[in-house]
Amino acid sequence: MSLPRPFLFSPAPSHQQRCFALSPSPNKLTVRMARSSIDEVSESGAFVRTPSAFHNFISQDPSSPFPAESGRYHLYVSFACPWACRCLAYLKIKGLDKIIGHTVVKAKWERTKDGDPHIGWVFPTSNTEEPGAEPDPINGAGSVRELYEIASTVYSGKYSVPVLWDKNLKTIVNNESSEIIRMFNSEFNGLAENAALDLYPPHLRAQIDEANGWIYDYINNGVYKCGFAKQQEPYEEAVEKLYKALDKCEQILSKQRYICGNILTETDIRLFVTLIRFDEVYAVLFKCNKRLIREYPNLFNYTKDIFQISGMSCTINMDHIKLNYYRSHPSMDPLGTIPIGPNIDYSSSHDRGRFALSK
């Protein structure tokens, strides 16, 4: 059974939302949809992320088009990608990995199609080709691009991960991590091993949404704004906001265990995926070097604390992270040399137990 493909993803975003190569006059637009993050640059040289396109929602309601079912959905991720790793973290800590399978792509971007210069996520051809990566067991696809092509014949955006795939309808349910984690938090609770864990509890929702807003703009996406800025001014603007936000987190974490109180929430998982990549990658490649995370006592110990939550450490593969960032962006670093350090041990002891957890 298949649904009409265009029905499944949102209409094209408005021209402010999209990332374009613009002609000199905004009245005479020559637009080119970004096919890769590195193309997502405005006229002023600032990085502007393209919105995701597939926004279907899995529901615990059995009559919904995408009902929560065991074995029906599959998550495609890269260990390099912080957005995809949010979803993988949820899969692990909610105890969903027996009912939702996942596949990890190769770390480094490669050509996705003969005769086309596009580079992106690809699958290995065997289990032994690259440690940590696996061939696509569901569709036998060679690349993530092929998954998008199966899901839609008219899609023309980025071939990004995460991809949440419906094996029944053979299509993409959703490719936006902030939505996927909400589904994983609440919609599979009839099947999850750790259903009691609620990372978006009703009484904290306003606080979580508020914190997610500035953490996304200035930290999660902020590091990309630093790294992908093509001019000095947008870079400096982004760096200043990034460090103000990190200082704010440090301050919050000097008084409580997590960002929204003494209780782990979605905000912490979203912040963690950026912090764990910061000293190893963003400080070097994205020029976020005003201060390192390991120079912030509370942020550093907090990063270790979250890394040590049961199930989290297996979502972090630093070899994939470094291989991807340092080797997949030749326009940023044509040599692709991978820095040897700093090799931080996030499993070492931390001091966050000094805060009593709230119920």
Ligand SMILES: N[C@@H](CCC(=O)N[C@@H](CS)C(=O)NCC(=O)O)C(=O)O
């Ligand atoms: N808003 C998306 C962003 C996903 C995203 O940008 N993923 C990057 C990897 S970190 C990607 O797959 N990029 C592919 C490309 O640029 O070609 C989400 O949070 O899920």
